[in-house]
Amino acid sequence: MPPFPTAARQALADTQLRHNLAHATGTIRAKRAKVVGEVEHWEDLRLAGAAVKARALADLETNLVRLEESLTAQGATVHWARDAAEACEVVARVARSHDVDEVVKVKSMATQEIELNEALQAQGIAAWETDLAELIVQLGDDLPSHILVPAIHRNRAEIREIFRSKMAGSGRPAPDDLTDEPAVLAGAARQHLREKFLRAKVAVSGANFAVAETGTLVVVESEGNGRMCLTLPEVLVSVVGIEKVVPTFAELDPLLRLLPRSSTGERMNPYTSMWTGVTPGDGPQEVHVVLVDNGRTRALADEVGRQALRCIRCSACLNVCPVYERTGGHAYGSVYPGPIGAILNPLMRGQGDPQVDSLPYASSLCGACFEVCPVRIDIPEVLVHLRSKVVDAHRDDRVPKAEAVAMKSTAWAFTDAKRLAAGERLSGLAGRVLTRVGKARLPGGRATAGRLPGPGAAWTGARDMPAPPRESFRAWWRRTDGGRSEGSGQSEQKGGE
Numbered sequence: 001m002p003p004f005p006t007a008a009r010q011a012l013a014d015t016q017l018r019h020n021l022a023h024a025t026g027t028i029r030a031k032r033a034k035v036v037g038e039v040e041h042w043e044d045l046r047l048a049g050a051a052v053k054a055r056a057l058a059d060l061e062t063n064l065v066r067l068e069e070s071l072t073a074q075g076a077t078v079h080w081a082r083d084a085a086e087a088c089e090v091v092a093r094v095a096r097s098h099d100v101d102e103v104v105k106v107k108s109m110a111t112q113e114i115e116l117n118e119a120l121q122a123q124g125i126a127a128w129e130t131d132l133a134e135l136i137v138q139l140g141d142d143l144p145s146h147i148l149v150p151a152i153h154r155n156r157a158e159i160r161e162i163f164r165s166k167m168a169g170s171g172r173p174a175p176d177d178l179t180d181e182p183a184v185l186a187g188a189a190r191q192h193l194r195e196k197f198l199r200a201k202v203a204v205s206g207a208n209f210a211v212a213e214t215g216t217l218v219v220v221e222s223e224g225n226g227r228m229c230l231t232l233p234e235v236l237v238s239v240v241g242i243e244k245v246v247p248t249f250a251e252l253d254p255l256l257r258l259l260p261r262s263s264t265g266e267r268m269n270p271y272t273s274m275w276t277g278v279t280p281g282d283g284p285q286e287v288h289v290v291l292v293d294n295g296r297t298r299a300l301a302d303e304v305g306r307q308a309l310r311c312i313r314c315s316a317c318l319n320v321c322p323v324y325e326r327t328g329g330h331a332y333g334s335v336y337p338g339p340i341g342a343i344l345n346p347l348m349r350g351q352g353d354p355q356v357d358s359l360p361y362a363s364s365l366c367g368a369c370f371e372v373c374p375v376r377i378d379i380p381e382v383l384v385h386l387r388s389k390v391v392d393a394h395r396d397d398r399v400p401k402a403e404a405v406a407m408k409s410t411a412w413a414f415t416d417a418k419r420l421a422a423g424e425r426l427s428g429l430a431g432r433v434l435t436r437v438g439k440a441r442l443p444g445g446r447a448t449a450g451r452l453p454g455p456g457a458a459w460t461g462a463r464d465m466p467a468p469p470r471e472s473f474r475a476w477w478r479r480t481d482g483g484r485s486e487g488s489g490q491s492e493q494k495g496g497e
């Protein structure tokens with residue numbers, strides 16, 4: 001995957017994509033704002049949600065051990081996975097032990113993160129997504145581009161075309177009279193998926209929360225496909241990131257109130273499924289829980305960044321982000337796109353990969369993401385922190401970046417008064433020349449350097465570069481004794497203020 005600026009350029013050129021995104025994020029934004037506005041003490045609720053997650057993370061080891069004990073006591077089998085490969089192998093082993101060549105899945109970020117579908121496919125096991133948007137993405141050989149609405153970049157006409165051309169290849173074909181009416185498209189998906197639900201012996205899920213006290217896993221969803229996956233098959237394998245643990249059942253309360261309003265803009269989500277181990281004669285009779293690290297303890301070790309593990313994957317930060325709205329999710333090169341992806345990926349994977357290193361810069365730092373985050377993750381603070389880590393990681397590069405050279409030269413000039421004065425004189429001279437001969441002007445009449453050649457072109461391609469002032473502050477101070485001898489010019493300026 002190329003670094004964000006390269007990938008984003010391609011996305012920005014796709015006007016259909018930008019139209020689809022602007023429409024979808026605008027709609028969800030408005031819905032969220034309306035239902036959040038109805039809650040009188042929303043800020044208190046945010047603080048409560050953040051505190052629950054912070055408490056769970058502060059004592060993660062104890063909570064996880066307790067979760068394992070509770071799950072085991074309730075008849076579930078717990079597996080620990082250090083990385084994606086270990087997690088995928090556990091799921092494949094369970095599927096193989098039941099001699100199946102397919103599993104059904106309820107939408108799960110963790111399984112996308114570990115690339116479970118691809119790993120199972122390599123072992124001859126088909127993993128069928130049952131969430132409508134995930135089905136669209138899977139049939140279209142596409143990648144999700146939003147946490148909550150994975151097919152946000154597709155419109156109705158595109159979805160109809162995907163169903164018509166691809167459904168037959170993986171089961172029941174789309175009906176001949178398929179139109180692009182939402183209800184007709186949903187009906188075709190329902191028929192297609194029902195066959196798979198009724199046939200599958202093994203299901204794979206994630207979990208929004210895992211309660212240490214009781215060993216209860218929670219899945220929140222809107223379509224009912226999750227409920228089908230969690231109840232119909234004989235075997236259930238849940239792949240859960242270790243940060244999903246919540247100490248007690250009572251602490252689910254603020255989180256389950258924050259999540260639907262922040263994500264889909266609903267007062268309550270349509271389906272909240274909770275299951276606690278195995279119940280004889282009811283639901284899956286074999287339950288496996290895979291607790292996955294895959295970089296989470298690395299993120300936890302970062303004192304500033306660990307707050308990102310509070311994320312409840314509501315996607316509110318994506319829907320308000322001006323950068324995400326224009327580029328969509330693919331440009332982030334990860335299942336976690338948008339502001340949360342820009343911090344979570346570097347925290348979990350560390351510095352050194354140019355693509356990951358580019359993500360903390362994929363932000364205008366406007367702060368809108370922090371404003372809407374239901375668990376108060378200060379994303380701008382973490383972005384700035386991660387930018388500093390990227391800079392630190394590249395300090396010893398054999399070929400330094402142009403920015404690093406510029407910073408070093410500036411430091412060289414600023415640490416010596418004579419050098420600084422010489423630099424000011426040079427810049428003043430450049431300012432005078434530009435003002436006299438330059439043709440480009442900013443609104444208000446100030447001269448501008450226009451388009452710079454070479455590496456400077458990337459800078460001036462998107463910004464104005466005003467001509468340097470003809471006189472530096474220090475020169476002005478010397479000339480006017482700090483404004484005391486400037487006379488009428490100074491009083492005019494004060495009057496203007």
Ligand code: SF4
Binds near residue numbers: 315373377
């Ligand atoms: S960072 Fe906050 S706003 Fe963004 S997805 Fe996570 S919980 Fe939601």
